Structures are given as structure tokens and as C-alpha cells.
Amino acid sequence: MREIVFHLLVVVCVLGGTLSMAGALIWLERRLLALWQDRYGPNRVGPFGLFQPVADAIKIFTKEDWIPPFADRAVFVAAPAVIVVTVLMSFAVVPFAPGVWVADLNVGLLFLFGMSSLGAYSLILAGWASNNKYSLIGGLRAAAQTISYEVFMGLSLMGVVMLAGSFSLRAIVEAQQGVWFCVTQFPALVVFLIAGLAETHRLPFDMPEAESELVAGFHSEYSGMKFGMFFVGEYLAITLLSALATVLFFGGWLGPVLPPLVWFVLKTGALICGIILLRASLPRLRFDQLMSLGWKILLPVALLNIVVTGAIALLGK
């Protein structure tokens, strides 16, 4: 009985924690961007503008929720839900601290790949269902981008799986007791972060929305809370990417003195700030540059990493 209660508590905390994290990130990103661009950012609502996300949420909930008459209604409504659901599902296999996880699947990493590839449907379907040429181009770009970068993301993590000897995220964290994988698997870390950014279609890889050429890309026709779902989904995806990098490369909850959960949150937070700094400092790539970066540089690096890691693992036996 106590175990069931504990499990339900973890589920509720993960759900509440990640969703409020998404809200907090919207504030954090705007403040940090302002800091790096030498301006104030939102500082009017509450202390340091902390209640800005609340004001935003009230606004977005009370806006008119309009579905264009030319859109494919059912798909148009379903598309924004897909991205939020798949990202939240992914958090189910993330181990936050010893014993604190929703599920410890022995195919945990593959489950994550599955969820991230299903997340691609959200953008593609939104682009198609909007029945608008800018949305369609955004959707097409999203499809090509996510399918290609999923390949590099998967391949880059195979070295980690080889060293840990398991697809389970708990086992991967425990395998980093001695040295973190960010040292032994450095090329994999670089490929993973680039591919992860492309998967979450953040700047410098936000070609699917590219407001300067495609209005707002796949979500041009969305308004109100349906647009809000895409927005929240993006920030959830950033949190997921940082949490995954922490688990896979930076030793998860491992660390001296402080309790494990604090270490996990600190590492994830630092990575999130890094991702925001990337947005503040890099311009958007061109779409063909994105594709050639992936297939001509990231793919060979990831494959080479697998071969070298495999050879060293074999020699070490």
C-alpha cells in the first residue's frame, strides 16, 4: 500500500513539476535573453516579474480559440495535444534520484526514441491540417528535420549504451559512478546536444517556424490555448532534453555532499541556461545547411564514435 501511494506521489510530482517548470522557463528565458541583450525584460508583474507567466496564462486561456473554416478540424484539434502528451510520457522513464522514477523500463532509452519520433507527428499534422501554404512548408521542414536528426540522436547514444551495457536509464546513471560519460563519450555528447536541439526545433534550428520567412510556420493558424500547447510543449521538450543530457552524460543524481535530487535539478538547470544562451547568441541556419550539417558531419562522427567505443570495450574485456 505504501509503495502504491509513493508511486502515485511521484507521478503527481513529476507531472506538476514539469508543467510548472515549463511556465517558469518562459519567464527565465525572457529574463536571461534580456540580460544578455542588455535590456530589462518582463519585470512589472510581481517581484522580478515572476508572475509574468501567470498573466500570460490568463491571457492565453481567455483568448478566442479560433479554428479556420478551411482547416481539417479533427486533425487540427488533435495535433497540439500530441506534442505535450509525448513529451510528458517521456518523463516517465527519467530517473530523478535513487528510487524516484515513474517506471524503470529495460528498454527505457528506446521508449524515449519512440516518444520523440511520435512527437514529430504534432508538427507535421499541424502544418498539414492548417491548409495554409506557410504552415505546409513548416510542416514539411519539421518532418525532414526530425526524421534525419532522430537518426543521429539514436546513433550518438549507442556508445553510452555500450559502456553501460543497458538501455535502462537507471543502469546508465549507475554506470557513471567512476567517470561521467561526458568525458569518455565527448563526441557523442556534442552530437546528442545538436540533434536534441534540432528535435525540439529551437533556435538555431527553428526552421519549421522561421517567423521571418514563414509567418509562424506550422502554427501560423493556431490561437488561444492550442497555440499555448505548442508553446508549453517546446519548453517541456527543452526540460526533457536537459534532463536526458544530465542522465546520460553528466552522472544524473550522482555528486558529493548535496542530496541526489538537488544534484539532478542543479545539473538540469545549468544545461537549460546553456540552451537559452545558445538561442541568444546564434543566428538561424539555412535549411540546406541544416541537412548537410547532419548527414555530412554528425552522421560520420556518430558512426566513428560507435566503432571506436566498441573496439575499446572489446579490448577492455
Added chain:
Amino acid sequence: MTVIFYLSAIIAVAATFLAITRTNAVHALLYLAVSLLAVAMVLFTLGAPFAAALEIVIYAGAIVVLFVFVVMMLNQGTATIRRERAYLTPSMWIVPGLLTLVLFAELVCVVAWVPEAAGAPAEAIGPKAVGMALFGPYAIAVEMASLLLLAGLIGAFHLGRRDEE
């Protein structure tokens, strides 16, 4: 587990049926994706988590996405839907229906006469066991599949290459 198995099996069959009968190509593909997800659930309940995960990653996550990609590029309008509707006349169903009936009868016979074939294994088979089997007794099949993929890759490269003159 048994309840989940039958539930996902029913969803798989129903989604596949809807995928065949939809006249809008994107809707049909979405039902196909649902059907593949349900099949993944079936594999999971049968004790094959690795196969279930790959089913989602490769079929639902990559191949059907590529189908949707192509259908989006074709930009089919109401004319295509009308033509599709004309295809699906009742007389169209007779021959495929008969063939499927024969297959179904065969399946019923197999399940009825060989009871071991229908049971689930006692425990789940993890990724490690699948890998050992693939690169042990089934190594030749893996190599043949990789040759096939290589041929496809070279073909795609040849077709996609620009003429340099």
C-alpha cells in the same frame, strides 16, 4: 495483461479496418499509425519489449511519418477523395474478402490444433537476448538484410545525384 492484450488487439484490427476504408489519405495513415502502436502494445504484453519499442521507433515513428510527408507533398484535393470513394464499391470487396476469409480459417485451424503456438512466454525477452540471437544463429539473415539496405542506399544515391556537365 490478458485484458490489455485483447484490448490492444481489438484496437489494432479496428484501426486497420478504418485505415483501409478512409478516403482521405492522411486520415488513413493516421489510423495506420494507431494500428502500429496497438501492435506494439500487443508485442509488449506478449513479453517482447524490444520488438515493441522498435515497432514504435521504426514503423510508427519513421516509416509512416515518411508516408505522411509524401502525401503532404502530393497535395490531394477533393477530386482525389471523390475518386477514392468510387473505388470502394461493394463488388470490390468480394475477392479480397474471400482471400482474407481463407487466411482467417487457416489462422483459426493453427490456433485450435497447435495450442503451444498461442501461449505467451513465461518471462519477457530483453534487448540483450534479442541481440545475441540476431548476431548468433540469425547472423546470415542480418547480413542479407544489410545488403538489401545497401543496394537501396546506392540506388537512392544514384537517383538523387545531379548530372555534372
